Every structure is written in structure tokens, then in C-alpha cells.
Amino acid sequence: MRRAHSMPFGAEVADGAVRFSLWAPSVREVTLMIDGAERPMNAEADGWHRLTDPLARAGSLYRYRIEGGLSIPDPASRFQPDDIDGPSQVVDPTAFAWTDSEWRGRPWEDAVIYEAHVGTATREGTFAALTAKLDHLRDLGITALELLPVADFPGDRGWGYDGVLHYAPDHAYGTPDDLKRLVDEAHRREIMVFLDVVYNHFGPSGNYLPTYAASFFTERHQTAWGAGINFDGATAAIVRDYFVHNALYWLEEYHFDGLRLDAVHAIADDSSRHVIGELAERVRAGLPQREIHLVLENAANEARWLDRDEAGRPVLHSAQWTDDTHHAWHRLLTGESDGYYADYDDPAGHLGRCLAEGFAYQGEFSAHEGAVRGEPSAHLPPSAFVNFLQNHDQVGNRAQGERIGALTDPAKLSLARAGLLLSPQIPLLFMGEEWQASTPFQYFVDFADPELSKAVRDGRRREFGSFGGFAAEEVPDPTDAGTFARSRLDWTEITRSPHAEVLAETKALLQLRHDQVAPLTGTPFRGANCRRPGPDTLDIRWDFAGGTLRFVAHFGAGEAVMDGPGSAGMIWASPGIEAGSDIRLQPWTGAFLVARS
Known part of the structure; x- marks a missing residue:
């Protein structure tokens, strides 16, 4: 079985040649630099520059030179063997032989999600090493592996949310074939694989788009990361296509079973057809024979995206991560009331509303936000909501990256664990949670620019140094390789007490979910x-x-x-x-x- 997604961007291998396409409306001349040669590209209408090269082949290294000056990687590069500033590599996706031709996915109601950061989920930090853990996940009762973003980001370590080359799996984790093998092997074990994608911003280092495609961004919308992506301006159709094709690319060429769309509340789009709606419509229309699951992170609690049809199937998006449920559980378990936890001053009541109706905030005023938040959600089924006691954000955005097991009593956590895994919402476990891993998950980056590294380091210390009893120097340095190393899971813990007992408890609960709860949630x-x-x-x-x-x-x-x-x-x-x-x-x-x- 061979798979490839055809798209208007990037390098496409076909008929013994390679077609190169770059959208660069801000410049007049683009040169393809490939395998030591230079070839002028043809300037076409609407800012496109194209060239078909009969000498290029899979494995060829190439860059684009902009008007005789700056050399850039392909924004739709399929692989960057030497990181974001190095040359792109031509990849022939049909060279990988898939073995899962009969796989169509699993119903969404089957999902028990395991969220993993590839770089710290194993000692090696690679796709191949994570593949070796699939038997553990299957035997535990996991039915869906969700990867934090793998789109190429600066350096060798990072959470993935600073990605700038959305089509290239990060070189630090392995090759495109390594990632495909992970998905293929997961399917062989009847485990779905989801990918976290970031369509609300680009990272602060390695984004060359403004130099040759200025209209990719717009000053009309400002975000926490600067100028917004142009989803609703004069040239928005091409910009929207870049992201819609990216979604289809991961689902088709890599055979992912679903995507988690990061922070869609930060996507500014005033058009009549919001880009996340268009993306869902095109995915549903393009892959009708497969069980594809689209999950949102949306702090606005907009229930409108989660509607079901008459048969109870998602019209657009399958579910949303429910921070409300986490915040209620967290305040109950720890008593913490700083920041957004202040909004959950009746944590038992908020938890009850979440478990029965989905959102705690369904149009009520949020003191933390200073505004009304949310839409009514009681009409939606429990499967429209993904619940968790912790995730990469809730752990990693603490000053020391402590997991919930370090913050509460084991007896309390045991009740919460059952409440998570036996409730009918879709449960999510953060890697290592199944055995109550003792390792933290801290915030780490690997920027080459010393000024950017300093800004991140100083910003992190300002954020946490003023509260929680931390002196600025006690806040872990995100740029220090030791911060990354501390965040790696220690798999030897699973054979030792108390971790072995927690692992057995988690496995027993997931078996109960499979035997007793799933037969109910699979009915209307x-x-x-x-x-x-x-x-x-x-x-x-x-x-x-x-x-x-x-x-x-x-x-x-x-x-x-x-x-x-x-x-x-x-x-x-x-x-x-x-x-x-x-x-x-x-x-x-x-x-x-x-x-x-």
C-alpha cells in the first residue's frame, strides 16, 4: 500500500521528475538551488513560482534563493535533515510500503487517549523508540496515541508549539518513514494515532514567510505572537489552502486518524466561513470512508463546533478538550486558587456541571477573563468532551513542571482517577500518568539565537519568580539541556512501588471501562x-x-x-x-x- 497527498505547495515527485512550487507574491525572482546547481523558476500568476526539474530525485537537497539574496527552506518541506535553517529534502512518499490497507479507524466513542511528547516519552526521544512502547499502550487499554506537535521547530528540543515548517516531521525525532512506521505499527495493534497541529501562529525563529509572502500575515488581527495569519483578507484563499492541505496531508499521507487543533480561539477569522469550519468540511468530504476525528482546544467554549447530526455523528469537530473539568478537579485535589482556578470557587458544583453538561462556563461571567465565556452545551453527548486530570499544558506551565501526583493525596487521586476513566467523556492520560511518574514535565526550548534564548529565560523567571515562593534563580532555565533531560520519563519506575500499584489500578479501571462503560457509550x-x-x-x-x-x-x-x-x-x-x-x-x-x- 502506497500513500501520497497531492498539493499545490512544495516538491512533488511525479513521472521521473520533481515539480517545485513556491508562493512568493512579494518578490519577482526565485531561483531553485538544488544539488549544487541553480535554476531560475518561472514566475506565474498570483505570486506563484514553479519549475519542473527532470534531474531532481528523492533525496535531493534544495533551497529557494529570493531575488539573488536570501536562501530559504521550502515552507512546505517534507523533511529538514539539518533543522529549520538547512536545506529541504525531496521526499517520495510512495516509497514507504504501508501494511494497514484494511484499517479504517475506530469509532470516536472507543477513544482512550494517551498524550505523548516524542522527545521525552522515551530515553531515546525518537519515533522508533516510541514505537517500541506500543505494546505497553495496547496492554494498558489505550486506543489512541496523541503526539504533541512534530512540525519542524528550532533546535533539537522543544514542545513543538514553536513549529515553522508545518509539513516536515522534526529531524530530532527521526525520518518521515520512522513516523509512518509508528502509525503503521499502532494500527496493527488497533491503536489510533492523533497529531497535535498549530494553525494559530508560527514560532519566533525560522519563519521566513514575511520576507517573500508578506500577505500571509495581516496587521488587522493581532495575536499573542504578533500579526495574525491572514485567513480573511484578499489573498486568504491560498493561506487557508496551506493549512487545509496540511491537515489533509497528515491524515492521508501519514494515515493519522485525527488531529487536535491547538488554541483555535486564537485564530482570528472574520470571514463568513471560519477556517476551522472549512477545514472540517473538506476533511469530512475528502476522507468519507474513514473514521476521522477532529478535536479542538478552544478556551471560548464554543459548543457550536461540536454539533451532531441526526445519527449522532459529529457534523464538523468530534470533541473539545475541557479545561473546565480539569480546573474543577485540580482545585478539589489541591486547593489551589490562583489564576484561572479562582473561577472555580465551587469546585464540586463546577465538576458536577462539567460531567453532566460538558462545560462549567456556558455563558456565565468569568472573573478571571473579565468577560462572559462559553455557550450552552447540555444538548451534546459526553463524547463531545475530552477530560483529563493533567496534560502537557497543565503540568508544563507550572514553574517546576510537577505532575498532579506530587500535589495531592494518593487517596484523593485514586477517586479522581476513577472519575476520569469511568465517566462517559473521552479520557486523556498524559504520558507516565498511568504509573504516576515522578519525573516532571518542564518547559524547554533550543533556540540558536542567544538574544531570543535570553528573552525566553528572563520571561519565564519573571512569570513565576514573583509568586509561589520561588526565587527567580529557582525557576528552571528553559534553554538548559538539563531541563529537557529532567523531563524524560523513567520507565524503570513501573516495576517499583508505588508506581507498579498505580499502573495496575489504571489498567484495571480501563478494563472496567471497556467491559462495563463502553457498551453504554456505544449506544445513543x-x-x-x-x-x-x-x-x-x-x-x-x-x-x-x-x-x-x-x-x-x-x-x-x-x-x-x-x-x-x-x-x-x-x-x-x-x-x-x-x-x-x-x-x-x-x-x-x-x-x-x-x-x-
């Missing part, structure tokens, strides 16, 4: 409600065509007495909890019950 959703027998007590019921799932939990002091199980069977409970005519819960205990239709 009928609705949900949340009762609060006390201020720190929740009683949540989700009704499906196949039956009812119930979660009872008590987070306060003393004993809480709940209604009995009736005809429901208890599938999980905290130690010491039994179901008689009523359910008696001690502090930080809970239970899940199922009644079949």
Missing part, C-alpha cells in the same frame, strides 16, 4: 443530570439507550448518605464502600453503578 445518549445531596457531594446519572451509568462521590468531611443502587450493579467503589439500601460515603470516596436497559 438520552441525557444526564447532576444532583447535589450536599455541598461537597455529587450524584450524576447519564442515560443511554443501553442503560444508565451513575457516579456518586463525596469530597467533604463526615459521612454522606446517598440513595441506594436500586436495580443498578456497582462496578467500582472506593475501599470500604458497600451498596445496601443506601450508599454511605466517607470523605473522598465514591462509586460507579450501571443499570442495563
